Amino acid sequence: MLRFILRRLGASAAILLGASLLLYVLMVNAGDPLKDLRESNASNRDELIRQRIGFMGLDQPWYQRYWTWLAGVAKCVTLNCDLGTNRSGVEVSSLLANAAGSTLRLVVLATVLAAVLGIAVGVLTAVRQYSGLDYSVTFLTFLFFSLPVFWAAVLLKEYLAIGYNDWIANPAFTPAQTAVSALLFGFVMQVVLAGSRTRRLATFAASAAFVALVLPYLQWLNFFRYPQLGFGGVVVLSLAVALSATATSAGLRNKLVLYPVLATVLAGAIAYWATFGLMENPTWGTLALLLAAAVAVPVVLGRVLGGHLRGRATGAGLATALAMAGLTTLDHIFRAWPGFLSLKPRPISTIGSQTPNFGGTFWESFLDRGAQLLLPTLLLALISLASYSRYTRASMLEVGRQDYIRTARAKGLGERTVILKHALRNALIPIATIMAFDFAGLIGGAVVTEAVFGWKGMGELFRTGLDQVDPAPVMAFFLVTGTAAVLFNMLADILYAILDPRIRV
């Protein structure tokens, strides 16, 4: 295994080196980096030209410049990268450090969202092959494949962002809107849950009635401007999660699992008040610490109180604790929402990755960035969701034809166990490879997305770099995307070898 990894690592490094040389040569030949100065009428023109030649090293032949760049990159081994300077003499490594944060946030979030939703949709369409749901999802995936990103972005801005901003100023539903949402939700739910005709009708009626009652109630509460969950809401929802986790893992009568899970809820309820002040304006560090505690407590409780069922008790407790931590966080985000709305009355602005000089508490700036992240993430996720769902569907159908699935059904396992435990686990193996490709591809796709949404991320770095025939920023962009592509590919290969016993290395 180690030899396999080392050999892959060596090959990947060689490929990266070759690709960097190729891109550098192309960049050097992409135009005249002094064009704008040659055409300018500034009095100090010659001085400016001499300065830029110095910054870009234009007095040296290109292979010497490439060698200097490569030597700077080699210093990354000692965590002291020198990626050269752009044409105005600014250190590219500091530019990259500023730009990479927002881009990675976008790409990671979009990948996770697309993978989770895409796999879920893929499984659902594979289970209900050739149903109405399958055909509509197939059509939608083709639509998303064919969608020009920059065009769809303008539509999202116009209808989602501006529409929402107008609506949130005075959030109200007309009876017609409520009726349409209720009917639509009911229709979607009956398509998703399927079943016999009576079951479909019941699903439709129940979900439509639910929406028809909840929307006016939320409006009456003015929930959309003053959302609230409160201590009561957190505890009631957590109890629901705790009981269902116990029921699915061991059954409600099993005290060995029930007691540690209930103890976890109690601990969470105490933690809610104990951390209340801390959570009003936390930092990422305290949040990470609190999350670690939320993981540790159920593990300890499960191990101590779980007896011979300590594995299941720990699992159920962990699910409960994580749900409770999430709900508590949501509660604090809800508390910050009115303040955020007064700071930023139109929550989703269509330009930039965050509002400049925003100030505000931790949660308020969190909400600000979240609102700015919403549209680009949605867009990127939508497009790669299409390919995830297609691949998962194909992979699930492929696995579903195999003998061991028939064996699992024949020995009387439930359909849920067959699909989720036996089929999905094996169907996911090829998805790992696709995820690796997709992540690197998305960073490339972020170039367009960032251009449409006016983000100052890595895509912007690349775009201006190419526009100004300035190799250093373009090469920095390539260094990140290329390394990510190679690394994720290798991870996928290793994962493949571990997950699939048929592959021996």
Add this chain to the structure above:
Amino acid sequence: MPAGGEAAAAASLAEAEDAALRLRGDTATSQGRLVARRFLAHKAAMASVAVFAAIAVLAFTSIGFAGIPGWWDKSYTLAATVVDGGRPTLSLVPGWLGGEGLRWGEHPFGQDSTGKDYFALVMRGTQQSITIALVVGTVATVIGSVVGAVAGYFRGWVDSVLMRITDLVIVIPLLVLAAVLGKIAGGSGNVLVLALVLGLVTWTGLARLVRGEVLSLREREFVSAAEAMGARASRIIFRHLLPNTVGVIAVNATFAVAGAILLETSLSYLGFGVRAPDSSLGLLISQYQSAFTTRPWLFWWPGMTILAVALSVNFIGDGLRDAFDPRQSRAARRKGRTRP
């Protein structure tokens, strides 16, 4: 999306369906005819062929192409006075439905801010997109299949070298490589140069797929037979191996064309593809995206055209895949259903 290569599992279904087709009356049917018949029976694909053909004919005949004049009398380069705020004169709602009647009018798609006829501009952009996409698709398909077949047939160091070159191109994000090349090629002002250059970077996926197919095909008896009769390598590759991978190649060529349309429009949007004063659908959207609230037609026409072209080409590819891989076709679907 990959064109599944699990031919073995499909064999029984394919045989069953081919037998059914044969029973329909006529005698011996060639493989090509079977594929063509399956494709013609695919409704979505046939509708897409019609849509794509209609758009292409409209784009190429209306404003003329390569010096041949078309039937539309306005030019995409001439500025004019803006009439009625540049609003489109096209009306599709008949009078008895409360509309303005079926009317083509002076400027069916409206006018841009300098009074240029927007119909002519969009048609010119569609021409450019279709031309570029077809050239990119052809170039990428030729390079990809030859590289893949050569690598798969010779194996050994030829394979290693070709596949490392493929990896080299794959590791640079496609949009990045295309943008850099587009910047270099865009200076010439000729879209054919841009298209050739884009074709040089989009062949990698096909090369890998064809290589995989050829690796298994070259072990078959007919290749040994050809070798035993003294056929040269070039003859084996072009007469024996490549024709047997035509399914993979045809399907991927179609998806390459659809991808190329989106790639070209994205590049033109970013400013590294087709440049003004020429017109391209991506360029039009980038020029008029801020006009969305005031003059939405400047934004809708090019976007809907891209969507229509890309969607129809993708559906044609889907139909081709079903035709070449009968396991997924409609007839097999009905028979293939085992569970209620």
